[in-house]
Amino acid sequence: MASIGTTLRAAPRAAAARLGQLLLRPKLREEAGRPHFQLNERAVEYSFALRSLGEVEGREVLDVGTGMSAWPHLIANCGFAVTAVDKYGSYWRSPMVNRHFQVLNQDITAPTLEQRFDAVTCISVLEHIPEHRAAVRGMIGLLRPGGHLILTFPYNEGTYHPNAYDHPDAGYGQDASYVAQVYSREQLDQWLADSGASLVAEELYEVFTGELWTQGERIHPPRLSSVERPHHLACVVLEAPKP
16 A cells, blocks of 8 residues: 555655646647648658667757657657757747747857757658758767767759758649748758767658659659759758767
8 A cells, every 4th residue: 555655755756747638628628620731751860760760879869859749758768858849930920839848048150059969850840941051060069979860851962952842843832931042062061060060861752753852743752862863851960070
């Protein structure tokens, strides 16, 4: 039989859990009634990121640009100690509340975090940051020596575009309040030169039937590709400099 002390200690936790259920229930019902998101590239991005995290030596992970996603909660369930950050008031049109995980307010182009991490994940966020070179320097700077930065972003080997949503052939995004850059090998090489990092893994995927991001019909599932074949999405791992 549990002691009275144990019962008393458990009571606040049980009350908090019950209150959380009551507060979340209307939100969960609302979300369940919404139309489902269209099939997208997250499945291959998350798969790549999880595989890459599985090779990390260490368990402290920073997620950049979390927004309202459940990604940090998912990797925390894998045993990682996760810190999540986003820049409040950037591309969010209304106050951002993540019901899955605590998200700290940080500008990754000039981070103020003192902690260093074994890995940083940035899933389909870098394309929305105009100062992308400063953002990558910020993320590499938050890694321990030899740590891994896991990035996914729209990509074309030879063509950079400052905003795919503004392209005449864009399939969507015209009303977005943020840009969606398409990076190329030139930008990737810049990131490496700026930070002293090295490219240790790269996967390219064909996601659309057109030339650049959003153009043409969406391909599902995305097809693993190469620099010689059509591609629209890059998943890469950069390794921070070692002593």
